[in-house]
Amino acid sequence: MPAAVVIHRAPRYPMRLPFLHKPQAPAPVRAGVGWTRDLSETGACVELAEALQRQMSLCIRLQTDRGSIEAEAQVVWTGEFRPGKGGVLHGITFTYLAPDQLQALADLLLFKREMREAGIRLATDLPVTCLPRGLAGPLRGRTGNLSSGGASLRLPQRLPARTELEVILHTSTGPVKTEGVVVWVGRPEGGKPRGLIPHGFRFTSLDWSSSLALGLLLTTPS
CATH class of the missing domain: 2.40.10.220 (predicted glycosyltransferase like domains)
Known part of the structure; x- marks a missing residue:
């Protein structure tokens, strides 16, 4: 050919x-x-x-x-x-x-x-720990997708839009830390009251080393 x-x-x-x-x-x-x-x-x-x-x-x-x-x-x-x-x-x-x-x-x-501007989101299922500012205790959930600009987070508790978070992605090569803000909140998955709740999360702080770690994660076959 x-x-x-x-x-x-x-x-x-x-x-x-x-x-x-x-x-x-x-x-x-x-x-x-x-x-x-x-x-x-x-x-x-x-x-x-x-x-x-x-x-x-x-x-x-x-x-x-x-x-x-x-x-x-x-x-x-x-x-x-x-x-x-x-x-x-x-x-x-x-x-x-x-x-x-x-x-x-x-x-x-x-x-x-x-x-194009925000980055294409890639489906990724990773455990995450979220530390909301001004709220008690960490929340543990999972990602739905990731991009260079943010993520979809699936959490057991609804967080208000504009909530500021520190998020730790737990990967096979170590934790990746970032900071950002909740930009939207969806309905519980499956329509169940206790289902995980999707949240749109936009990065506001992602240093270059974390960006490289994120890129490696997204390009490495699971």
């Missing part, structure tokens, strides 16, 4: 997706995780933990709510490290996508317009 190589320029859209990357050839840089800043059919602006050399060839795997998208890419520019402001920005261009992967990318950009 012929390669689907993208050679034209295409509009880029804000979209936060976690992805894995590794050099195509042996290199001092190890495989790593990052987040996209914007995305198109021809490339992306990405945020990584360390600076990569220009023209380095990469294999990448973007994680979406419909599965993963694999591509080969090349670094075209590298930004400066910004202490306290996240990772290192890079521009990458896609050098090869198989036809089915190119179609999956096109479909993602077409049908996820409303989710």
Whole structure:
């Protein structure tokens, strides 16, 4: 089957997706995780933990709510490290996508317009501990989904909208801590009075190390 190589320029859209990357050839840089800043059919602006050399060839795997998208890419520019402001920005261009992967990318950009800014939410079932400010005692529940901007939390107690929380995600590699606010509250699951109650949670504080841990969690098969 012929390669689907993208050679034209295409509009880029804000979209936060976690992805894995590794050099195509042996290199001092190890495989790593990052987040996209914007995305198109021809490339992306990405945020990584360390600076990569220009023209380095990469294999990448973007994680979406419909599965993963694999591509080969090349670094075209590298930004400066910004202490306290996240990772290192890079521009990458896609050098090869198989036809089915190119179609999956096109479909993602077409049908996820409303989710581009906030980040696509990926179904994730993790135990969580929530510490509401101004309320007694921790609440233990589970996540319904996660993104770079927030989560759906399933809790045994209804919390009012605008409640500020410290949330600890309990992962297989250790706890991931974040702070945020409840933005919406749903009805108990299954219509049962004692069912877990879904809450929309928006991150207000997520440091870069926690963001990387979250990206690794979302890109690692369960």
